[in-house]
Amino acid sequence: MEYLIQYALFLAKIVTVVVAIGVVIALVVSAGMKNQGRGDKGHLEVTKLNDKFDELADVVKDAVLPEHVVKLEEKDKKKRDKEEKKKLKAALKSKGDTDSDEQQRKRVFVLDFVGDIKASATDELRETVTAVLSIASDKDEVVVRLESPGGMVHSYGLASSQLKRVTSKGLALTVCVDKVAASGGYMMACVGQKIVSAPFAIIGSIGVVAQLPNFHRLLKKHDVDYEMLTAGEYKRTLTMFGENTEKGREKFVEDLEDTHVLFKDFIAQNREQVDVEAVATGETWFGSRALEKNLVDAIETSDQYLLNMKDEADIFEVAFVNKKSIAEKLGVSAEKAVERAILKVVQSVNNRIFS
Numbered sequence: 001m002e003y004l005i006q007y008a009l010f011l012a013k014i015v016t017v018v019v020a021i022g023v024v025i026a027l028v029v030s031a032g033m034k035n036q037g038r039g040d041k042g043h044l045e046v047t048k049l050n051d052k053f054d055e056l057a058d059v060v061k062d063a064v065l066p067e068h069v070v071k072l073e074e075k076d077k078k079k080r081d082k083e084e085k086k087k088l089k090a091a092l093k094s095k096g097d098t099d100s101d102e103q104q105r106k107r108v109f110v111l112d113f114v115g116d117i118k119a120s121a122t123d124e125l126r127e128t129v130t131a132v133l134s135i136a137s138d139k140d141e142v143v144v145r146l147e148s149p150g151g152m153v154h155s156y157g158l159a160s161s162q163l164k165r166v167t168s169k170g171l172a173l174t175v176c177v178d179k180v181a182a183s184g185g186y187m188m189a190c191v192g193q194k195i196v197s198a199p200f201a202i203i204g205s206i207g208v209v210a211q212l213p214n215f216h217r218l219l220k221k222h223d224v225d226y227e228m229l230t231a232g233e234y235k236r237t238l239t240m241f242g243e244n245t246e247k248g249r250e251k252f253v254e255d256l257e258d259t260h261v262l263f264k265d266f267i268a269q270n271r272e273q274v275d276v277e278a279v280a281t282g283e284t285w286f287g288s289r290a291l292e293k294n295l296v297d298a299i300e301t302s303d304q305y306l307l308n309m310k311d312e313a314d315i316f317e318v319a320f321v322n323k324k325s326i327a328e329k330l331g332v333s334a335e336k337a338v339e340r341a342i343l344k345v346v347q348s349v350n351n352r353i354f355s
Contacts, residue, residue, distance in 0.1 A: 041322060049317055108309055108313045160266070200286050202284050260280070271295075
């Protein structure tokens, strides 16, 4: 009996702690929701990648090379930088300030786009493109590191239009794909004058798909009526709960085909070198195979592409960082915790299977 009492007290303590934590979280979430919408939505962050590359190289040099060699290299680098500045200053002075743009070093602006089914990152892309276009000249280049399996047509149409703003201003646009640019993702990628793909990145899926379940027979079996009132013959073609007609299906497929035609036309306008009819089958290809079909222009990772330009250009990573409320931060933390737990279980199962 005494054991049961102690156990009950222990449970009461646990419940009290859980309730207290719940109350604290509720208060924090409530405060976050009240503050949501106040102040600015976010801010731009600009990072010079040349400095990042130099820092990485310096760390390796310090660990590998003798100290006197490192000092000599640093001395030579400072000397070269000083001479380059002198040459630039002399050139500007002789030609006048009006020609300063001609002497300006090429700038590369790096933007990231990680897409979901709704292309939610389009809002951030809009901000970064606007910021870059306000300062970039026709000598500069914009590099977009793109990762997306595609999604809603209208959402990715808008995202593609944001990239089109870059080329319309006469700027060079390069799209780098390290993992996937399929369907709507490829719709965005094809806007670039150059598409650089990693060897095993997934490219293509130039097609349109729509699917939905239908519960009409289940409802009918349980004597449940479903009514849908519309004005306009094709206001609704297929429905989840009503009885679908052959005429409705035909119209639905007709709309899908029309969307596919628009998709193919968009690819043809932006990549004339592609045999659209041959690749618009909904198939995907790895980067190396996509190169053979002219879906991409080069096989290389985005890291190497940028690293190759560090000596001839100033490379700036431009990102728009959204201001998250406390509630959103808690949600992200919880999501990451669940994701880690699931990955741990999957990894454990894999280890047992393959060990």
